[in-house]
Amino acid sequence: MLMISPRMATGMQEKQYTPSLLNFFIYNPKFGPREGEEEKKILFYHPSDVEKNEKIRNVGLCEAIVQFTRTFCPSKPAKSLHTQKNRQFFFEPEENFWIVMVVRNPMVEKPNKEGKPPTIEYQEEEILDTVYGAVLQQCYSMYKLFNGTFARAMEAGGVELLTQKLEKFFYRYLQTLHLQSCDLLDVFGGISFFPLDKMTYLKIQSFVNRVEESLSLIKYTAFLYNDQLIWSGLEQDDMRILYKYLTTSLFPRHSEPELAGRDSPLRPEVAGNLLHYGRFLTGPSNLKDPEAKFRFPKIFVNTDDSYEELHLIVYKAMSAAVCFMISASEELGREFCEQLDGLVGPQLTLLASDICEQYNINRRVSGPDKEPQFKFIYFNHMNLAEKSTIHMRKTASVSLTSVHPDLMKILGDIHADFVRVDEDEEIIVKAMTDYWVVGKKSDQRELYVILNQKNANLIEVNGKSTYFVLIPRIGSKVKK
Numbered sequence: 001m002l003m004i005s006p007r008m009a010t011g012m013q014e015k016q017y018t019p020s021l022l023n024f025f026i027y028n029p030k031f032g033p034r035e036g037e038e039e040k041k042i043l044f045y046h047p048s049d050v051e052k053n054e055k056i057r058n059v060g061l062c063e064a065i066v067q068f069t070r071t072f073c074p075s076k077p078a079k080s081l082h083t084q085k086n087r088q089f090f091f092e093p094e095e096n097f098w099i100v101m102v103v104r105n106p107m108v109e110k111p112n113k114e115g116k117p118p119t120i121e122y123q124e125e126e127i128l129d130t131v132y133g134a135v136l137q138q139c140y141s142m143y144k145l146f147n148g149t150f151a152r153a154m155e156a157g158g159v160e161l162l163t164q165k166l167e168k169f170f171y172r173y174l175q176t177l178h179l180q181s182c183d184l185l186d187v188f189g190g191i192s193f194f195p196l197d198k199m200t201y202l203k204i205q206s207f208v209n210r211v212e213e214s215l216s217l218i219k220y221t222a223f224l225y226n227d228q229l230i231w232s233g234l235e236q237d238d239m240r241i242l243y244k245y246l247t248t249s250l251f252p253r254h255s256e257p258e259l260a261g262r263d264s265p266l267r268p269e270v271a272g273n274l275l276h277y278g279r280f281l282t283g284p285s286n287l288k289d290p291e292a293k294f295r296f297p298k299i300f301v302n303t304d305d306s307y308e309e310l311h312l313i314v315y316k317a318m319s320a321a322v323c324f325m326i327s328a329s330e331e332l333g334r335e336f337c338e339q340l341d342g343l344v345g346p347q348l349t350l351l352a353s354d355i356c357e358q359y360n361i362n363r364r365v366s367g368p369d370k371e372p373q374f375k376f377i378y379f380n381h382m383n384l385a386e387k388s389t390i391h392m393r394k395t396a397s398v399s400l401t402s403v404h405p406d407l408m409k410i411l412g413d414i415h416a417d418f419v420r421v422d423e424d425e426e427i428i429v430k431a432m433t434d435y436w437v438v439g440k441k442s443d444q445r446e447l448y449v450i451l452n453q454k455n456a457n458l459i460e461v462n463g464k465s466t467y468f469v470l471i472p473r474i475g476s477k478v479k480k
Contacts, residue, residue, distance in 0.1 A: 015109040018180035019127060022086060023047075023102040024139075026166060027059045030096050031159065043097075043159070044166040046174055062100050066090060080129045087127045093140040097150045101136045103127060103179060128412040130419060134187040135179070141241045143169050148300040152307070176249070183401070184411050184448070188379040190386025191243050194228035200358050204230055207347055211324075214343055217336070219310065220301075220325040225355050227251055234325075238301040240384055242323070250314060251321070254281050277352075278345030281314040281321070284337055294337060298328050315344055320352035374451045375403060377411065381444040390450065403450055407435060411448045414439035418446065 024046040032040035038056045041063075045055050065088075069078040081088040089101045106126045110119045147153065147169055153162040196204075204223055208231055212218050222239065223231040227247045232239045279285075284292040296311040309328040314321060322344065326332065377388045390401050390408075401408060414427050418441045429437040436451040 013111065017104075017107045017109070019106050019132075020104045021046075021101070021174065021177060021179060022104050023050075023058060024100070024170070024174055025055070025059060026097065026099050027063070028096050028098070029063050040159075043163050044170055046170065058102075059100075062088065062090065062098070066098065079133060082124060084122050084124060087124070087129075087132065089129070089133050089136045091133070091136045091140065093137075093144075094150050099136060099140055101132070101139070103132055126409065128409070128416065130187050130416050131182050131184065131412055132179070134189065135177070135182050138186065138189065138241075138244070139170075139173065139177075142173060142245065144303060145238075145241050145245065145299050145301075146297065148307070148309070149303055152303075183408050184377060184415055185386065185388060185391065187412075187415060188386050188446075189240055189244065189384075190379050191240060191384045192228045192387065193385050194225045194230050194355075196230060196355070197358060197362075200355060201230070203351060203354065207351055208233075210347075211322075211344060215324075215336075215340060217326045217330055218324050219308075219327060220323075222323040222325075224321045224323075225352070226319045226359075234301060236384055242299065246314070246321070246323070250281060254316070276317060276345035276349040278315060278317040278341060278348055280337070280341075281316050282312055283332075284334075287334070287338060287341055292334070294333050296332060299325070301325075313340070315340070315348070317345060317348040318352040318356070320348055320355065322348060374449050376450070377448045379446045381446075403435075404433065406433070407431060407437060407450055410437045411439070411450075414448065415446070 024044075025042060026044040027041045028043060029041055031043075032038050038060065039052060042055055042059055045059075065081055066077045077092070078090055080090065085105055087103045087105060089103070091099045091101075093099060106123045108121045108123065110121065112119060143166075147165050150162060153165050208221050208223060212221060220233040221231070222229065222234060222242070224243075224246065229239070229243060234242065280287075283296045284294055286292055296313055299310050299312045300308065301310060302308050310325040311328055311330070311332055313324040313326065313332075315324065316322075324340070375390045377386070377390055379386045390403055392402055410429055410431060414429065414437070417427060418425060418439065424442045425439075426441070427439045429439075431437060434452075438447075438449040438451065440447045440449075
């Protein structure tokens with residue numbers, strides 16, 4: 001669906017159209033090598049109602065572009081194709097399996113006088129290859145999390161099983177793809193860590209150890225509070241995509257009012273038996289229901305090595321959520337879920353209350369929030385830690401930022417320059433709106449600072465940004 005935002009210019013109304021998804025398809029050139037068999041190459045195509053010959057023509061064009069660019073650099077074929085109206089992105093996640101995403105460029109429709117047709121101006125430079133290329137890679141990573149690799153599906157049931165899996169997953173997933181909300185954070189795909197004092201962190205570590213010892217079926221655990229990660233037993237790449245699923249899809253569907261700390265009247269205790277607030281976000285919605293379903297989503301991790309298929313149990317109490325991952329070969333029924341609920345519910349409720357209380361104490365000590373003179377985005381490539389004071393809210397469907405989109409575009413351009421070089425680098429840009437934008441790349445860390453210093457000069461800006469670089473490192477030392 002098109003998002004249209006009107007704006008006034010020279011007394012006449014213009015319409016601005018944001019980027020939108022035109023086509024999304026997956027093909028394998030080895031499946032239809034002979035003339036007349038071209039349709040066999042196509043494993044998935046969106047939208048599905050496109051005429052067959054058009055599908056074949058679009059896939060054939062992409063195949064030709066990839067093959068042509070291979071003649072110049074066999075190891076690095078084309079990643080994108082720029083045209084006036086569209087931008088095409090190519091990604092080969094597995095050998096001979098290609099995913100293509102075609103995005104319509106943003107455009108402005110300007111009305112003309114005397115009843116003439118409106119003038120269309122395409123803003124092709126507003127689309128950043130790094131951002132939408134990362135979005136395309138996320139599509140595959142999310143598919144792989146819930147379905148495993150393309151090759152494993154081919155081994156299990158051939159092309160028919162693979163096409164069924166692709167249809168089932170991408171039919172729903174592409175509806176959640178809001179391209180107008182994509183920005184630099186989609187490139188990083190990082191994890192926001194919750195800052196904790198040592199004692200509270202040790203309490204969480206002790207809780208995880210006790211639960212894993214009592215419920216020996218659990219292979220991996222992840223602990224989050226307020227949509228921020230505190231503890232994870234998964235490998236970084238697996239946790240990164242699971243974190244994105246939790247924070248942009250699962251948690252928003254199960255949002256609830258926040259409860260206060262230990263002294264909250266909403267936290268009753270009866271004769272030493274805590275009436276906890278724990279509940280399953282995946283699996284049974286009500287354990288007391290005699291017809292409750294004990295089915296959990298399955299995820300695939302370590303696909304490059306041991307290739308593990310796991311049940312994903314997500315359990316939440318107040319603002320604390322725990323993910324328990326158990327081998328998919330295990331049968332999970334009512335008895336196990338009641339045991340987990342009885343063990344985890346009371347402890348997690350107490351722990352969530354303690355974290356909330358400690359968080360509120362820290363906020364009172366630090367004093368009231370003040371509007372800073374600068375805003376920043378920070379990312380650490382080593383532990384995937386990210387922090388942003390630019391984003392007021394970032395979900396799959398909306399990205400609310402506290403700065404103008406033109407400044408976000410500058411941040412993306414600076415990052416694209418960083419990608420081209422291996423050395424540490426610093427870039428300072430003076431925006432037309434009198435803002436200063438500073439990008440620093442150093443020791444596998446990237447920092448982007450936006451300063452509202454109208455009368456500052458280059459030397460002053462450079463000095464202030466050097467001071468700011470120390471700030472976002474606070475709280476990023478928490479590792480799994």
